[in-house]
Amino acid sequence: MMAAERNSNLKVLSDIELEEKFANQQLNRNMFWRLLPLLKPVKNYILTAVVMEIILVGFVFLRPYFIQQAIDHGLIYQALDLQAGGVQAGGAAAASQKLVTGIDWQVIGWALAGLAGMWAARFVFAGLSQYFSGTAAIRILNQLRVNLFSHVQQLSVAYFDRTKSGRIVSRIDRDIDALEPLLIQGPPEIFSALLRFVMAAAILLWVSPTLFYHLVLVIPLLILSSLLFRRLSGHHFARVAENRARFTAHLVETVAGVRIIKQTVQEDSNLKRYRGLVDAFIHSLVQSNIASGWFTHFTGVLTILGLMLLLVAGGQEVTLGHLTLGQFAASLFYVYMFLGPLQELGDLVERYTNGVASAQRIFLLLDTRAEVVDSADASSLPSIKGEVEFSNVLFSYLPDQSKPVIKHLNLKVPAGQVLAIVGPTGHGKSTLIQLLTRFYDVQQGQVLIDGVDIRQLTQRNLRQHVGVVLQDNVLFSGSIIDNLKLAKPHAQQAEFEQAAAELGIDDLISRLPHGYHTEVGAMGSHLSHGQRQLVCLLRAYLANPTILILDEATSAVDIQTERRIQHALRRLCEGRTAIIIAHRLATIRDADLIAVIHHGELAELGPHSQLIQNNGKYADLYHAYEAGEQL
Template identity: 55%
Template sequence: MNAFRGDTALSDIELEEKLAKKALNRGMVGRLLPLVAPIRAQIAAVVSIEIVQVLVIFARPLLIGLVIDRGLRHAQGGIDLPLILWACIGLAATWGGRFALGGLSHYFAGVAAIRLLNDLRARVFAHVQTLSVGYFDRTRAGRIIARADRDVDMLEPLLIQGPPEFLSAVLRLCLSGLLLWLLAPALLLGLAAIVPVLIVATILFKRIAQRSWARVAENRSRFTAHLVETVAAVRLIKQAGREKENLARYKGLLDDFNTSLIRGTARSGWFAPFTGLLTTAGIALILLIGGRGIALGTLTLGELAQSLFYVFLFLAPLQEFSDLFERFANGTACAQRIFLLLDTEPDIRDRPDAVALPRLRGEIEFRDVRFGYLPGKPVIHGLDLTIAPGEVLAIVGPTGHGKSTLVQLLTRFYDVDSGAVLIDGHDIRAISEASLRRQVGVVLQDNVLFGGTVLDNLRLARPEASDEELIAAARVIGAHEVLEALPHGYHSQVGALGAQLSQGQRQLVCLVRAYLADPAVLVLDEATSAVDVSTERRIQEALRVVCEGRTSVVIAHRLATIRQADRIAVIRDGGIVEIGAHDALMARGGHYAALYEAYLSSSGTGEDEARQPAL
């Protein structure tokens, strides 16, 4: 991966471009049209209503001109009250019709927006779930949330509101120009001088605005990402006493956002007053030409009044284009980032010929495995290891030497750089991901629970199970007493990420979940390292039940917990340096014996206590 340009507002986008293997700036029209296709009926309804509304608007100057020229200047020199009355009724009808049609237009636009935005959010969510673990390791969670939330919201003004309003503006521009030409060609020719100036200004504005609003949106996603990370790590921030520094960082990101917003507004804010200036100049020109036409008798007062309405209808869309192009710039910038996420392909995917395997025996083989998270920096070096079906293998070693990496490779969160990982002789790259994940269960040190009750979380492993079956599983592994003692028993809310449960309670829920899933292979990655001794013994009892009858791979820092494992493998510098049973390794006096003695010394655990039943 090439070096980035530094910590600039767009360096995160550069990372996303590298992950997607595509550049950000691409034409959006071809990508956006398929999004609109499912709601074309609602969009057609909104467009039709806008056309009727435009026609209603143009009825007003005709009625006003009729009142001035015929109602107030009757042939007999009086006032034609019936004509004026009918004209007033007609004007009232145009206003009433516009209000009614406006409400109907908003209804259809709202229905279309809900469907489009929900479909797009679901599409982004579904795609995010397909991405490999490596993507989440390199991407901030807040940026993903910004894509699926605010960036999607910003497409509504672009795709739902924008096209009908743009069509309305164009129709009013064209119709008013046509009617001006039919009524007084000189007036339209006077306005024609304004149009080229406006076109040049619009093109310039579009280029400036699109760059500016892209930076604004990107800086917004940066402070959103920081907010999400703060919420997730609030305990660490409080424990370290870094609230002020974290606030300062957040304020800095807000300052970057505000600066880009001010600069963007300053660069594009000239367009609205500039079109206002053009409008004022156009009206002044029309009054001058129209006044001369009245003086020469080529134009009536009613026709001049109509012409002024048409001039406003001609120039008003020119001013609206500033808002429309700002929406376009902001919306397309958000769309580009959404599509950049959707264009990102998972690193790990099923082969076309991937197979779904039946229940496996559970034999695992790492065959000359080499792997590194970064190019040129291997973590695993030519590792060979075979685990027999039903065997309990413990893996120990210093931190950072590749223990957890083996779990990542076995579950195929990452693919090996060379060599192979096999289960029952099948290369896991030839097995479908869904089939592999059903065969391999993982219990981590810090497992995640979802908001809901304990039963809701247990049911994730077996959705069709009844409450009684879930509780029976908890009884089998010895977790019932602890879970039943919760304030509302199995119906207790676990809170966000299980925050309302203790570490040990969460771990027991995860063990029951693993038991219910009934995998052929169970991986325990430091599953007891963050609990007290009393809870650890209860969890160890549950672990023995869960591991029974299946291949188990146990990674543990508390070496006393793996004394009874069938074999213990010592990993160092990405390779296996020793393997065997506890007693044999202790008798050998090598790496494992040194680790074990250091563990007993640092933990203050006596040999008799260490001999308590464990895996």
């Protein structure tokens, strides 16, 4: 009910719109100034890679020089008159043609050696460039993953209640991977492309202004097409990234809930839904390719157009004697260097657009702030007695406070006593626990511990004093000892064994295949439900909280395991304030106080015997429970 109520007013919003709502930010923002600081920790690696690219460009531009020298000086020419008498019709000067009559092998050998040296040097410096840029990529992306992971851990529980886990995984995994081409490979390659473009233009202008001016004619077409391409591709790449996040989210949810899917025989319908999400991704990807695929071909047309202009203009320049044959051959290479970056521009723009789409989502998550935060003057209590009080508490999961789950509730639990909370499902019992642990903050009233508003305590200090054992407790992958160390990191195995013996469960753990070193599996899947509960009780016991919360701790276990859990609970509750939420009313008859919660209000409060005598809501619940047990 809680999830349905808190999301009822958000159903019309898409997932990305929900993320924008939680972050209080719009997705489309200029990413340049936000991405730039990410390069600062690895700026030396980036600068070194840029220097390597400069050297590589220098080697590239030396190659045409050696070719020019080989043609102009390695070949021996002899000029032959084409017209007897040396005078053309119309009085024009006699035309002549140079023919190759020999080869200067020394010049040719020198040119070939120079070309080989350029290729060898390019191989070495390209490797160095990849090393420095790759090292930068590993460092910056790993640090970004850590920062994003740290940020996610700081977010309030409300964010995880409202956001699909697969979307969070997609941000930390796939979206960060998409930044590598933009942040690391992008700057050196863009710089190299611009440097080649400018140097080629300058050399062409110096060698032959006529060739340069003819090639400049393609630039306006390039600029207009680039602006159009960026605008179209930006929209489509954002949609592709969004659809990819959707099927990733569904995949994560399927893996987490595979038992429910199998149990309800929903494999086919779940597959159909996943196929629909994948088809939507493919459709958006195809649309993106259609919208952006023309750009590469268009730059190819511009390249051919530029070469055609060069052949016409260059041939005329050679005929007029303004260019040597070697200069013209070298100019062909310079033209390719001039037009080459234009062909690369499509890939660079696509990489930039794709990376920006991912960066927008990453920063949207980073911009999401925790709803529950410590106040500036929050303090810590080294120890507490354990008195708990809900004073005139009003709480709703909805931002507008409509449909409150808890309605002006007043409830006090003396230190060291056991309070059992009962009531129909969805009436606010578990919500009280979320308020006491401050996973959510009350909208009105106060939750107090020893008379201190818990909002005046740091969250870390509060949760050190409050331990929670849930119906479906979580065990993390690793051994039992690894999970117990979450409560007491520096404890040794002997301390764990002693604590288990005090709870009466040491023999159960010792009988496991590897005792305390038994691997529990993902989410504790290698252990039975009862075994997981006992390990979680032991973990709570090791944490030694003053206030203990037990939410359905004995449900869904066999009678023998329940007895063990009950014994462990009695030992665990000794000397602590305990709050127990249970539907199995037989387990809470010995509680000092029993609170009946009905529609978010305190309906009754008192010990078991008194509430039975009152013949109120608790008596109705208890008699209905007894009747159900007898069936």
